[in-house]
Structure formats: structure tokens, C-alpha cells
Amino acid sequence: MLNWIDEQGAAMTNRIAEWASLCSGSEYPAGLDAMCSKLEAAFHPLSPKPPELVPLTLASRPLESRTALRVVCRREAPILILLAGHYDTVFGPQHPFQDVVRDGTNLLRGPGVADMKGGLVVMLTALSAFESLAPAALKERLGWEVFLNPDEEIGSPFSRSHLVECAKQNHLGLLFEPALPGGRLASARKGSGNFAVVVRGRAAHAGRDPERGRNAIRVAADFVRVIDDLNGKREGVFINVGRIEGGGPLNIVPDAAVVRYNVRTLRAEDEGWLTAEVAAIVAILNGRDGIRAEVSGEFASPPKPESRATNLMLGDIADGARRLGFSLEWQPTGGACDGNKLAAAGLANVDNLGPRGGGLHSADEHIELDSLSERAKLAALYLWRLAAGELRVPDREVARA
Ligand SMILES: [Zn+2]
Numbered sequence: 001m002l003n004w005i006d007e008q009g010a011a012m013t014n015r016i017a018e019w020a021s022l023c024s025g026s027e028y029p030a031g032l033d034a035m036c037s038k039l040e041a042a043f044h045p046l047s048p049k050p051p052e053l054v055p056l057t058l059a060s061r062p063l064e065s066r067t068a069l070r071v072v073c074r075r076e077a078p079i080l081i082l083l084a085g086h087y088d089t090v091f092g093p094q095h096p097f098q099d100v101v102r103d104g105t106n107l108l109r110g111p112g113v114a115d116m117k118g119g120l121v122v123m124l125t126a127l128s129a130f131e132s133l134a135p136a137a138l139k140e141r142l143g144w145e146v147f148l149n150p151d152e153e154i155g156s157p158f159s160r161s162h163l164v165e166c167a168k169q170n171h172l173g174l175l176f177e178p179a180l181p182g183g184r185l186a187s188a189r190k191g192s193g194n195f196a197v198v199v200r201g202r203a204a205h206a207g208r209d210p211e212r213g214r215n216a217i218r219v220a221a222d223f224v225r226v227i228d229d230l231n232g233k234r235e236g237v238f239i240n241v242g243r244i245e246g247g248g249p250l251n252i253v254p255d256a257a258v259v260r261y262n263v264r265t266l267r268a269e270d271e272g273w274l275t276a277e278v279a280a281i282v283a284i285l286n287g288r289d290g291i292r293a294e295v296s297g298e299f300a301s302p303p304k305p306e307s308r309a310t311n312l313m314l315g316d317i318a319d320g321a322r323r324l325g326f327s328l329e330w331q332p333t334g335g336a337c338d339g340n341k342l343a344a345a346g347l348a349n350v351d352n353l354g355p356r357g358g359g360l361h362s363a364d365e366h367i368e369l370d371s372l373s374e375r376a377k378l379a380a381l382y383l384w385r386l387a388a389g390e391l392r393v394p395d396r397e398v399a400r401a
Pocket of ligand 1: 086115116152177178337
């Protein structure tokens with residue numbers, strides 16, 4: 001099986017180049033549909049059951065729909081594993097970064113090559129290897145579900161409830177987000193949320209009756225200063241004010257301003273702490289004459305703390321790496337992904353088994369080609385050893401969502 005994967009290097013590279021050339025930005029349904037068709041064709045041969053196109057809807061966006069791809073096999077087996085990934089990217093059709101560049105080196109550059117079309121190809125290759133080369137007696141011990149969603153880069157609003165269902169229906173999960181620097185796996189991930197504070201004041205002529213005005217930008221600026229000062233007050237919590245909007249002609253006291261910020265959390269309890277802190281700040285602002293401030297937004301991803309179950313999986317995967325002749329480490333990271341949501345819903349998972357690379361979400365996004373077969377072997381070997389009964393199936397995480 002491992003030799004077969006070694007022979008797939010060129011095929012894997014070609015497939016990633018093909019998939020990354022296809023623009024599938026999260027807000028570009030035509031491109032997403034085209035990408036989904038490619039995935040459907042690629043994953044079809046892996047199971048006697050045809051892939052299922054899962055329609056996704058979202059109450060707050062009633063005129064839109066999306067599609068996830070689900071493929072299942074041997075769901076009656078004693079060990080059930082989820083292999084998950086997203087096929088959207090952050091690069092919409094208007095983004096200047098559209099081309100895949102091969103320059104004969106070990107690097108392949110292109111939109112989504114690392115995050116995470118490369119990972120999808122690693123998943124496909126590992127699963128193909130296991131399905132075509134593992135003996136029947138091994139395979140019948142392992143059933144799987146592949147779930148590929150189109151909206152991870154915008155916080156998986158369309159697919160969230162399906163992810164929770166995936167978490168309930170499987171014993172453990174493998175996700176193929178890009179590796180951390182040096183190939184390291186993610187042991188824990190911070191949670192993430194996006195919020196906005198809308199401040200309303202009162203417009204007035206800056207020359208004729210400025211005292212009638214209530215300057216919303218001034219209040220928004222006060223909010224920014226106070227919320228930014230929360231940084232450093234609580235371990236692992238970070239608030240990033242990322243955008244402010246407001247105002248108009250310079251001779252009018254501005255009556256509206258919006259402050260948008262992202263928060264990162266380390267522990268589930270941080271969400272309550274932040275909510276209370278922000279509410280207290282907003283209450284003070286609302287005490288000012290003629291001012292109305294309101295918060296909206298949500299914690300889209302709960303934190304994914306280190307756990308005994310994920311540590312067991314990380315240890316087993318690192319042991320597999322040793323057998324393949326390299327060492328593999330892991331570390332916590334600030335970035336959230338669907339692994340957070342799956343863990344919060346009770347599914348132990350290792351979520352960045354994709355290739356090594358860099359420049360994610362930028363026009364420098366690239367992967368290291370020699371990591372493709374390495375990562376595919378790592379995942380395939382894990383499946384094999386799991387099916388062979390050499391590895392323990394981790395206990396369920398305590399569901400928090
Ligand atoms: Zn990703």
C-alpha cells in the first residue's frame with residue numbers, strides 16, 4: 001500500500017493543480033458547484049454506494065443554497081471514521097490570485113493548494129490506497145464517511161448542523177487542513193468569533209450647532225480603546241479590532257459608526273467572560289446622552305482544547321510517522337477550523353493531516369510537493385492499523401455543543 005502511494009506523486013500534483021485552477025470561493029456558488037462535481041467523480045469509485053449531494057440551507061440567507069458531498073462505506077462496521085474537509089477557498093472570482101504555478105521546484109503555488117485542495121487529494125489518495133489494497137478482513141472492521149463542505153472559510157454556517165450529525169455518527173475524525181510549520185499537527189485550537197458594535201449618535205452641522213451633535217465616531221473610538229485594553233487581561237484571549245466604518249462629510253457630526261472585531265478564545269469559559277466584559281463597556285457607552293450602542297455577532301467556533309482522546313490519536317499518528325521514517329510533533333495553534341466544531345460536538349479528531357505548505361489565504365499560498373505522499377501514507381497507515389486492531393479507538397469527547 002505504501003509503495004503504491006509513493007507512485008502517486010505526479011498524479012496527486014496534477015489533481016491538485018486541476019482542482020486549484022477551478023475557482024471555488026465561499027461566496028461563488030457556480031464555482032463551488034463545479035468543484036463539487038469534480039469531487040463527486042473523484043470519490044465515486046471508493047464506495048459501492050454513490051456519493052450523496054447534500055443540499056444545505058441557511059435561515060438567514062433564504063435565497064441561497066449550497067451543497068455538501070457525502071460518501072459512505074460499510075457503515076455497519078465496528079469502527080466508524082469521519083474524513084472531512086472543505087472545498088471552498090478564500091479566493092473569489094474577483095481575486096487576482098487565480099493561477100496555479102509549477103516552476104519545477106518542490107513547490108506548487110496556487111489558490112487553495114494548501115487550504116485545502118491539497119488536503120482533499122491527500123485524503124482521496126489515502127482512502128483509495130486503503131480501499132484498493134487492504135485485505136477484506138481488515139476493511140470490514142472499518143467503515144467511513146467522507147463529508148466535504150463548501151463553507152468552512154466563512155465559518156461553516158450552511159453545514160454546521162451536518163457537522164454535528166457527522167460527529168454523532170462516527171467514533172473519530174481525520175481532517176486534512178494544512179500542516180503547521182515543519183509538518184506539525186495541531187494539538188489544540190483556539191475558538192473564534194466575529195462581532196460588530198454599531199454606535200448611533202446624532203448628526204449636526206459642525207459650524208452652526210455642533211453642541212447638538214453626538215459624535216458616534218468618538219464613542220466608537222472609546223470602545224476600541226477599552227476593548228483593545230482587554231488584551232493581556234486573560235490568558236489566551238485575544239481581541240483584534242479589524243475594521244471601523246463611519247462618518248461622511250467633514251462638516252457634519254457623524255451619527256453612526258461601526259466597529260468590527262474578531263476574538264480568539266482558549267477555553268469555553270472565555271466566551272462568557274468576553275460577553276460580560278463587552279456588555280459592561282457597551283452599558284457605559286449607552287449611559288452617555290444621545291448615544292445608542294449595540295453588539296451583534298457570534299462565537300462561530302468554540303475552542304478545541306487538548307484532550308486525552310486527541311492526544312491518543314496524535315500519539316498513534318506520530319508512531320505511524322516513526323514507522324515511515326520521520327518524526328512528527330504537535331503544538332497548539334490559534335487558527336480555528338471545523339475540527340473545533342466536531343470536537344465540541346463530541347468527536348475526537350486530528351484536523352491537519354494535509355500537506356506542508358505556507359502563505360495560506362495569501363497570493364503566496366503554496367505546498368511542498370514531497371509532503372503529499374508522506375501525508376497520504378501517514379493517513380493510510382493510520383486507517384490500516386486502526387482496522388487491524390493495533391490502535392485503540394479514542395473515547396468520545398464530552399459534547400459541549
Ligand atoms: Zn482550511
